[in-house]
Amino acid sequence: MSACPRKFILTIAVIAIFSGVARSQETPLKSISYRLAMSRPTSHLFEVSIAVELSDQLKDKPLQLQMPKWSPGRYAVFDFAKNVQELRANGRVTRVDDQTWSVDPAGANVVEVSYKVFANDLSGTFSQLDERHANYNGASIFMYVVGHKADPVKLTIQPPQGWRIVNGRMDHPGQTAWAFPNWDVMVDTPTEIAPDWTQETFEVDGKKYHVVVHSFGAEGGKRPALVKDIERVVRAEVAMWGPPEFSEYTFLIHYAADDRSGDGMEHLTSTQIIEPGALGEPGVYEGTLGTVSHEFFHVWNVKRLRPEELGPWDFTRPLHTRGLWVAEGFTNYYGHLMLRRAGIWPDKKFLDTEAQTISRIEGAPGSRLMSAEESSMSAPFLDDAAHAQLTNLHNTAISYYPKGELIGMVMDLLVRGRTKGRASLDEVMRRMYEDFYLKSSNSSYYLRGRGYQTEDLERMVSQVSGTDFSDFFKRYVRNVEVLPYDEAFSYVGLRLVKTEAKEPYDAGLSIEFEDRVAVIENVRNGSPAEEAGLQAGDEIVLLAGREVAKAWLKTLARYKSGDSIPITVKRDRRTIKTNLVLKEPERFEYRIEEDTRATSEQKSLRNAWLKGTRS
Numbered sequence: 001m002s003a004c005p006r007k008f009i010l011t012i013a014v015i016a017i018f019s020g021v022a023r024s025q026e027t028p029l030k031s032i033s034y035r036l037a038m039s040r041p042t043s044h045l046f047e048v049s050i051a052v053e054l055s056d057q058l059k060d061k062p063l064q065l066q067m068p069k070w071s072p073g074r075y076a077v078f079d080f081a082k083n084v085q086e087l088r089a090n091g092r093v094t095r096v097d098d099q100t101w102s103v104d105p106a107g108a109n110v111v112e113v114s115y116k117v118f119a120n121d122l123s124g125t126f127s128q129l130d131e132r133h134a135n136y137n138g139a140s141i142f143m144y145v146v147g148h149k150a151d152p153v154k155l156t157i158q159p160p161q162g163w164r165i166v167n168g169r170m171d172h173p174g175q176t177a178w179a180f181p182n183w184d185v186m187v188d189t190p191t192e193i194a195p196d197w198t199q200e201t202f203e204v205d206g207k208k209y210h211v212v213v214h215s216f217g218a219e220g221g222k223r224p225a226l227v228k229d230i231e232r233v234v235r236a237e238v239a240m241w242g243p244p245e246f247s248e249y250t251f252l253i254h255y256a257a258d259d260r261s262g263d264g265m266e267h268l269t270s271t272q273i274i275e276p277g278a279l280g281e282p283g284v285y286e287g288t289l290g291t292v293s294h295e296f297f298h299v300w301n302v303k304r305l306r307p308e309e310l311g312p313w314d315f316t317r318p319l320h321t322r323g324l325w326v327a328e329g330f331t332n333y334y335g336h337l338m339l340r341r342a343g344i345w346p347d348k349k350f351l352d353t354e355a356q357t358i359s360r361i362e363g364a365p366g367s368r369l370m371s372a373e374e375s376s377m378s379a380p381f382l383d384d385a386a387h388a389q390l391t392n393l394h395n396t397a398i399s400y401y402p403k404g405e406l407i408g409m410v411m412d413l414l415v416r417g418r419t420k421g422r423a424s425l426d427e428v429m430r431r432m433y434e435d436f437y438l439k440s441s442n443s444s445y446y447l448r449g450r451g452y453q454t455e456d457l458e459r460m461v462s463q464v465s466g467t468d469f470s471d472f473f474k475r476y477v478r479n480v481e482v483l484p485y486d487e488a489f490s491y492v493g494l495r496l497v498k499t500e501a502k503e504p505y506d507a508g509l510s511i512e513f514e515d516r517v518a519v520i521e522n523v524r525n526g527s528p529a530e531e532a533g534l535q536a537g538d539e540i541v542l543l544a545g546r547e548v549a550k551a552w553l554k555t556l557a558r559y560k561s562g563d564s565i566p567i568t569v570k571r572d573r574r575t576i577k578t579n580l581v582l583k584e585p586e587r588f589e590y591r592i593e594e595d596t597r598a599t600s601e602q603k604s605l606r607n608a609w610l611k612g613t614r615s
């Protein structure tokens with residue numbers, strides 16, 4: 001997924017956790033060196049060694065090493081420690097808790113720790129070692145020294161014979177050793193090691209961009225065109241933000257060809273993009289560009305301009321921030337808009353995409369229960385989290401990605417409309433980037449500038465637009481009111497049209513097909529399906545006396561409000577017969593249409609919006 005964020009609130013609890021290590025922080029270690037080997041790729045076991053050179057004051061104190069519970073950019077807790085095995089050290093080892101090991105140096109000058117990590121997921125969040133390659137996200141394999149996450153670290157990688165290393169911090173080809181200012185930057189540098197990846201390079205405004213591709217399926221000759229289109233996306237986004245602060249940036253792209261692996265993860269000078277298909281297959285090229293557009297936008301929004309809690313992080317507890325609807329949602333919005341501005345999408349494709357997002361959000365029951373800020377705070381439950389326990393999240397939750405996307409679009413149009421095109425959300429974001437990143441003093445060891453709170457954005461958008469946005473934030477960001485789409489679209493001569501779907505009933509069911517068997521995936525609260533006693537996991541045997549197969553919506557469309565439709569389901573060893581009694585139509589579609597009465601002023605505002613012309 002284009003997925004990614006990170007952060008936490010520096011609560012009293014966090015301060016308490018760190019206060020215990022504050023003393024050792026005052027006494028720096030002489031050096032921290034990591035070595036990564038992969039001598040048996042088919043075992044999926046990375047071999048990590050860490051050598052910590054102690055200062056004299058620390059020789060008699062136990063040293064703690066910790067595996068992060070999660071990783072920046074993905075907010076669910078994964079407990080990477082579960083894949084650590086065979087930890088050894090040159091001193092006595094004590095397991096302190098689920099993520100922490102303590103080593104007693106007993107007077108030695110250097111503490112040496114080694115362990116193996118099992119890794120067989122091709123993902124921007126996890127890591128993979130197999131006979132084809134090694135691809136890692138550092139947070140899933142490297143422990144940090146507790147209290148010394150801010151210290152400089154060195155890394156040496158020993159690749160198998162004939163495998164080449166590449167990442168977003170290469171000084172020269174063939175490089176096998178790196179020095180990083182701290183652990184956070186080391187794990188912000190995802191790395192690919194394989195015999196057969198390709199690399200192409202282009203330049204935009206004096207900055208170098210590398211496109212590294214590792215394909216596990218046929219590319220169909222599409223790679224050269226892909227690199228050209230990536231360059232168009234880069235140009236469109238740089239045109240909005242101004243020059244990025246790096247000199248080189250690397251797109252690490254995998255074509256997994258497994259119909260399963262898919263991810264996108266932003267980093268300071270690179271991104272990891274994993275597409276589940278092969279580049280030569282239909283739709284995969286377009287999917288890649290969508291992820292590229294989203295992840296590259298994160299160069300500014302999230303990686304540098306970030307909510308306060310997004311770095312440095314506390315990896316002992318889940319992240320809590322109210323800002324993911326900006327960090328991810330605005331990135332989703334601009335990720336789509338930039339495909340239009342880059343000339344890759346026509347106007348219609350962009351507007352249809354936004355209309356689909358509106359249909360999705362307005363059709364979701366969680367939209368009326370969970371605000372954008374609450375969604376952000378719930379990220380540890382929502383961001384690809386695994387649930388052993390059954391939940392009601394499909395009824396109660398909303399994703400900050402599409403919700404934030406729509407808030408961003410509506411806010412952009414309101415600013416453009418209310419200022420008659422003199423300002424835009426582009427300008428709000430540039431000003432935020434200047435104030436909080438470029439011009440602010442550093443708030444931590446980790447990164448330039450300081451983070452923002454959503455109130456800072458509220459002030460900035462009010463200031464830039466010259467109108468008070470506090471009511472907007474209250475109603476649409478911190479509460480669950482329907483966004484003012486009509487006002488927003490009217491400024492650019494468009495209108496939102498809502499129509500009943502051709503198949504207007506779903507009875508509150510969502511269904512998945514397992515080997516052509518229709519299984520109820522979710523039941524909407526308050527729906528005919530809930531009143532009929534149906535529940536998730538039920539297998540639908542008969543609907544209106546027939547096998548439903550994929551035609552269940554068509555079957556329901558033959559009925560009207562008030563009709564009763566017999567349904568038979570299998571639940572465990574029971575067969576249950578009941579009736580769905582239809583209520584009001586439930587399925588609607590939204591379109592964004594040209595307003596035939598649009599004035600030339602409205603059209604020119606629309607043009608500036610879609611093309612990104614600066615006013």
Ligand SMILES: [Zn+2]
Pocket residue numbers: 002003004005294295298327328331
């Ligand atoms: Zn993202």
Ligand SMILES: [Zn+2]
Pocket residue numbers: 132133134135192193194214254
């Ligand atoms: Zn690879």
